[in-house]
Amino acid sequence: MSHRVLVVDDEERMRSLLRLHLERTFEVSEASSGSEAIELIARRPFDAVVLDILMPGMDGWEVCRRIREEYDTPVLMLTALSDVEDKLEAFEAGADDYLTKPFDPRELVARLEALIRRSEGGREADRGDGGASTISFPGLKINLDARTTEVNGERLTLTPKEFDLLAFLARSPGTAFTREELLLHVWGDAAFVETRTVDAHIKTLRGKLGRGGVGGSLVTVWGVGYRFDPAALR
Numbered sequence: 001m002s003h004r005v006l007v008v009d010d011e012e013r014m015r016s017l018l019r020l021h022l023e024r025t026f027e028v029s030e031a032s033s034g035s036e037a038i039e040l041i042a043r044r045p046f047d048a049v050v051l052d053i054l055m056p057g058m059d060g061w062e063v064c065r066r067i068r069e070e071y072d073t074p075v076l077m078l079t080a081l082s083d084v085e086d087k088l089e090a091f092e093a094g095a096d097d098y099l100t101k102p103f104d105p106r107e108l109v110a111r112l113e114a115l116i117r118r119s120e121g122g123r124e125a126d127r128g129d130g131g132a133s134t135i136s137f138p139g140l141k142i143n144l145d146a147r148t149t150e151v152n153g154e155r156l157t158l159t160p161k162e163f164d165l166l167a168f169l170a171r172s173p174g175t176a177f178t179r180e181e182l183l184l185h186v187w188g189d190a191a192f193v194e195t196r197t198v199d200a201h202i203k204t205l206r207g208k209l210g211r212g213g214v215g216g217s218l219v220t221v222w223g224v225g226y227r228f229d230p231a232a233l234r
Contacts, residue, residue: 002027003047003116008037008063009078010055018050018078021105026112034058038066046073047116050108053079053090061093068094072147072160074115078103084196091200094159096187098197118188119160135170138233140214142167151214161186162205165198169218169228178225202226 005026007018015030022028029046031037035058037049049067053060064075076097077090087098097111135142141150147163149156158166164186169177177185179195187197206215216232 004029004045005112006031006037006040006046006049008034008049008055008060009052011052014052018108022050022109022112025109034060034063034066037063041067041071041073047119048074048076048112050076050078050112051095053077053081053086061089064090064093064095068159069157072119074112074119074160076108076111076115078108087194087196088200088203091197092204096159096161098194114188118164118186135167137170137173137217137230140170140209140217140233142170151209156208158205158208162201162208165201166205166209166218166228169226173228173230176221176224176227180225182225198225 003026005022006029007015007022008031009015009018010032012032015032019028019030026047029040031040034055037051038058040046041049051060051063055063060077060079064077067073067075074096075094076099077095078099078101079086080101081087082100090098096115099108099111133143133145135144139152143149144167147160149158149163149166165182168182168186179198182198183195202218202220206218209215209218214233217229219227219229219232221227
């Protein structure tokens with residue numbers, strides 16, 4: 001059965017263009033506004049969402065935040081905004097990928113396939129380290145089966161990619177990974193995602209883990225990338 005993709009854009013011409021390119025690979029639904037998108041997602045599950053940012057009423061950033069409050073659905077922002085700050089805001093809102101207009105339809109399809117593949121394989125990948133279902137350190141507990149994270153007993157709300165990134169680093173404490181390695185292991189394909197994506201996710205993770213100093217366990221290794229340091233939790 002084809003994967004279901006929701007296209008959210010206030011311009012009918014763009015929605016029609018996206019449907020033309022995507023329906024060869026996916027089952028496509030459309031929403032012309034952020035509120036309509038939220039209603040559709042509440043009614044039926046989607047395997048991915050292609051989301052514009054500049055829409056009247058509820059913009060794409062707010063739509064993404066609302067999706068992240070309840071769902072793990074991968075979100076790809078497709079927008080004319082190309083500034084780095086716009087991209088960082090999208091990732092901080094919970095977006096999994098970001099593509100600017102004009103775009104190559106083949107790249108869009110490839111990115112969506114990579115996001116869906118990664119989303120579907122996430123649970124199996126979490127158990128690929130010998131079957132351990134929980135990673136525990138002082139003040140931090142990561143349940144790989146339930147995909148939950150607790151800091152000092154308090155449940156955190158993490159996006160799917162934030163959880164995957166934290167779990168991947170925590171499974172190899174003390175090991176420094178480059179941004180490219182993190183993109184490959186967490187996002188599934190380093191070729192289609194910018195390395196700044198990793199920086200944005202680390203920044204938001206540190207903010208969410210910050211209570212009790214847990215955010216300090218995500219250490220920047222200058223000239224390399226990042227590592228998880230359990231010594232910061234003691």
